[in-house]
Amino acid sequence: MTSLPQTPSQREAVQDLEESRLGEHSDDDSDINHDGERPATSPDPLTKQEKAQDQEGAYTEEVNTGYSLFSNPPGLARTRQQLFDIRDEFELSAKDFEEYFPFVDNVWRKQKAGENQADTEGATEIFCCRLKPSGQSKNSTPKAPVEGKQQRRKRKREEKTCGMLMKVTYVENPVKKVKIAKAAGSEDTHSHDLDYMDANKRNTAIMDVARREANRGFLPGSIYWKMQEEPVQMEEAGGKFMKVSDVRNVQYPWRQQNMTVTLKAHAGYSQQRSGPRQRLAGSTPGSTPGTPKNGEARPQKPAQTFSPHPPQSSTKAPPAPPPLPPGTLNYPELAKEFLRPYLPYIPQIASQQRPHITLTWATSLDSRIALLPGVQTAISGPETKAMTHYLRSQHDAILIGVNTALSDDPGLNCRLAGAGGFGGKDRAMQPRPIIVDPHARLQINPNMRLLRAASEGKALGPWIVVGPGIQLQPHAVQTLKAHGGEFLQINEIHPEHGLDWEALFSIFHREGVKSIMIEGGGKVLSELLKPRYTSCIDTVVITIAPTFFGKNGVQVSPDTSYEGGQAIQTRLADVKWQPMGQSDMVLCAHLDKRRFQQPLPGIQEFSRQAPPQTPYQRPAPPQGQSPMPPPPQSQQHGTGQPPPPHVNGNGTPAPAGPSPKFRHYGPPGPSRQ
Numbered sequence: 076m077t078s079l080p081q082t083p084s085q086r087e088a089v090q091d092l093e094e095s096r097l098g099e100h101s102d103d104d105s106d107i108n109h110d111g112e113r114p115a116t117s118p119d120p121l122t123k124q125e126k127a128q129d130q131e132g133a134y135t136e137e138v139n140t141g142y143s144l145f146s147n148p149p150g151l152a153r154t155r156q157q158l159f160d161i162r163d164e165f166e167l168s169a170k171d172f173e174e175y176f177p178f179v180d181n182v183w184r185k186q187k188a189g190e191n192q193a194d195t196e197g198a199t200e201i202f203c204c205r206l207k208p209s210g211q212s213k214n215s216t217p218k219a220p221v222e223g224k225q226q227r228r229k230r231k232r233e234e235k236t237c238g239m240l241m242k243v244t245y246v247e248n249p250v251k252k253v254k255i256a257k258a259a260g261s262e263d264t265h266s267h268d269l270d271y272m273d274a275n276k277r278n279t280a281i282m283d284v285a286r287r288e289a290n291r292g293f294l295p296g297s298i299y300w301k302m303q304e305e306p307v308q309m310e311e312a313g314g315k316f317m318k319v320s321d322v323r324n325v326q327y328p329w330r331q332q333n334m335t336v337t338l339k340a341h342a343g344y345s346q347q348r349s350g351p352r353q354r355l356a357g358s359t360p361g362s363t364p365g366t367p368k369n370g371e372a373r374p375q376k377p378a379q380t381f382s383p384h385p386p387q388s389s390t391k392a393p394p395a396p397p398p399l400p401p402g403t404l405n406y407p408e409l410a411k412e413f414l415r416p417y418l419p420y421i422p423q424i425a426s427q428q429r430p431h432i433t434l435t436w437a438t439s440l441d442s443r444i445a446l447l448p449g450v451q452t453a454i455s456g457p458e459t460k461a462m463t464h465y466l467r468s469q470h471d472a473i474l475i476g477v478n479t480a481l482s483d484d485p486g487l488n489c490r491l492a493g494a495g496g497f498g499g500k501d502r503a504m505q506p507r508p509i510i511v512d513p514h515a516r517l518q519i520n521p522n523m524r525l526l527r528a529a530s531e532g533k534a535l536g537p538w539i540v541v542g543p544g545i546q547l548q549p550h551a552v553q554t555l556k557a558h559g560g561e562f563l564q565i566n567e568i569h570p571e572h573g574l575d576w577e578a579l580f581s582i583f584h585r586e587g588v589k590s591i592m593i594e595g596g597g598k599v600l601s602e603l604l605k606p607r608y609t610s611c612i613d614t615v616v617i618t619i620a621p622t623f624f625g626k627n628g629v630q631v632s633p634d635t636s637y638e639g640g641q642a643i644q645t646r647l648a649d650v651k652w653q654p655m656g657q658s659d660m661v662l663c664a665h666l667d668k669r670r671f672q673q674p675l676p677g678i679q680e681f682s683r684q685a686p687p688q689t690p691y692q693r694p695a696p697p698q699g700q701s702p703m704p705p706p707p708q709s710q711q712h713g714t715g716q717p718p719p720p721h722v723n724g725n726g727t728p729a730p731a732g733p734s735p736k737f738r739h740y741g742p743p744g745p746s747r748q
């Protein structure tokens with residue numbers, strides 16, 4: 076990305092200069108009508124010169140460019156929304172602020188009044204929404220006509236004003252970071268949504284994407300076409316309403332210096348594509364579905380019923396893209412709103428040095444997640460299933476315990492339209508599958524769904540977490556690596572609780588995983604719902620179906636925690652119930668970080684008893700009996716054969732042999748007998 080000046084106010088100066096020279100590059104929405112199409116009478120998107128080149132084929136040198144134009148930072152869409160809709164104060168590292176702010180500088184500009192005041196924590200800047208009420212708005216003075224730029228009749232935009240103010244405090248010590256909060260006197264929320272701003276003004280970062288290609292001599296129409304080849308990345312960067320004229324404007328300075336250069340096109344670009352593409356579904360400027368208008372109260376509508384399968388392309392659509400794989404799901408914009416406050420929050424993650432952890436599962440009314448151990452049981456309806464896949468698209472990783480992997484043979488990928496392998500590029504929106512398998516019971520073979528999905532470009536390769544002292548067969552390691560996965564050996568093992576979850580989470584965070592959704596199964600969820608983990612779990616999203624599975628089902632229920640004669644509870648906060656589909660209910664909540672305890676009569680007797688069976692120790696065989704037999708056939712993967720000799724059924728390590736290389740973490744663990 077073009078290197079930008081250090082602080083937003085410096086960037087602001089650059090942008091002002093650019094815009095003054097080029098005219099308001101994208102404030103002019105005169106040629107966008109509000110159903111997202113250009114009116115037939117609007118000027119052709121190409122200038123006379125470009126058209127001449129097009130017609131004479133003067134640009135026909137088509138350059139093979141297999142590269143992506145976008146290099147969006149992680150979680151961009153979420154962070155843009157969170158930097159737009161400022162709620163509680165949060166922090167960002169100085170580096171992250173530098174990286175993300177250019178994606179929202181079409182919303183915020185530095186307060187003109189120069190209200191910087193130094194305070195104990197360093198310089199403070201106040202930003203106002205560009206729709207600042209009254210006063211001198213940047214766009215009120217008419218622009219002097221720019222030479223060579225076709226003066227378009229500007230339709231007067233509705234005078235929407237907004238009183239949102241943002242305060243940014245730059246902190247130098249002990250680390251360089253910024254604190255972001257609503258400024259004193261700010262409105263509670265914007266009077267518009269982010270789409271409204273994106274439709275009326277492009278942010279610097281998305282314009283940088285166009286500028287980079289423009290300064291390499293590509294035709295604006297070809298650049299626009301190439302950008303639209305990556306709709307997901309374009310939309311998350313704020314380019315939903317980008318126009319060819321934006322690209323042409325941003326190329327103007329370069330064109331002034333290179334008047335004689337013949338523009339080139341990206342391979343695959345052709346005249347019939349030079350017109351504006353169909354806008355992204357639902358991208359009508361100025362309104363996100365369900366957004367309140369003019370301060371109306373947000374409609375409290377029940378969850379929309381929707382088809383989880385993407386609409387079939389209409390006969391009038393441009394040449395149909397390749398058909399989506401069967402089973403592709405669709406989760407509409409409107410249904411995302413209620414989840415937003417519970418999704419990973421990049422600014423907060425930066426300050427907490429651990430990933431955002433979401434526990435999510437589907438349950439019966441008697442807190443069962445399967446009819447019987449090892450039996451995958453359909454609980455979610457089609458709509459809540461699609462919601463689960465939307466959650467997967469919003470997290471960097473998805474984690475399950477090995478019993479779930481053994482019984483479900485899961486794909487652990489995101490099957491929403493637009494995800495990698497489902498109409499999206501590369502592996503966009505695909506979470507990293509993680510399976511916690513301390514004794515390496517899972518058999519790695521190419522037939523498992525995890526690896527088939529990875530080989531078809533529909534998933535990332537899985538990480539398998541094993542405990543200390545495990546000897547793995549080389550072919551298992553090689554097969555996993557061949558599918559983009561790997562084994563991770565963790566040596567922090569807690570005698571009572573198994574692999575240390577907090578150590579696991581910090582290792583994943585170091586590996587760049589900023590958010591993990593933990594889908595189960597019963598043992599994993601019950602363990603992580605204990606009060607001792609409240610500090611490292613952020614959110615729960617539970618699908619509740621109107622059914623009872625009975626006592627033999629797989630339960631989610633943490634062992635009761637005792638401390639000093641008190642029973643300690645795990646409680647939820649910010650609870651929201653959302654009906655979804657025919658009969659499911661979705662519970663969203665944060666973990667309540669306060670301590671809830673209650674004295675229990677006779678508690679002393681309890682605490683003298685042996686500690687409850689921990690979920691991860693292999694239960695000692697009954698007196699005189701042999702160790703636990705290998706998992707039942709139904710739980711053996713793929714081949715259905717007993718596990719190969721390298722790891723015998725009860726998971727004790729194979730006889731000594733050349734242990735293949737895989738990543739070790741933590742001090743050397745206790746050697747396993």
Ligand SMILES: NC(=O)c1ccc[n+]([C@@H]2O[C@H](COP(=O)([O-])OP(=O)(O)OC[C@H]3O[C@@H](n4cnc5c(N)ncnc54)[C@H](O)[C@@H]3O)[C@@H](O)[C@H]2O)c1
Nearest residue numbers: 436437444445449476477478479573574595596597598599
């Ligand atoms: N309805 C749902 O949302 C849902 C979700 C997931 C699984 N399920 C169902 O749940 C069942 C499986 O659940 P489960 O409770 O038997 O097993 P599980 O999937 O929770 O796996 C437990 C195993 O994982 C390993 N493990 C996990 N964390 C560990 C740690 N920190 N340290 C050491 N070992 C650790 C251990 O071997 C442990 O025995 C299956 O029937 C599956 O279909 C349902």
Ligand SMILES: Nc1nc(=O)c(N)c(NC[C@H](O)[C@H](O)[C@H](O)COP(=O)(O)O)[nH]1
Nearest residue numbers: 437452453454455463483485486487594
């Ligand atoms: N949300 C949800 N609703 C259900 O009805 C159900 N049975 C699960 N179970 C979660 C468990 O993790 C999945 O059954 C496997 O992960 C297989 O899921 P995928 O193949 O990856 O879609 N989860």
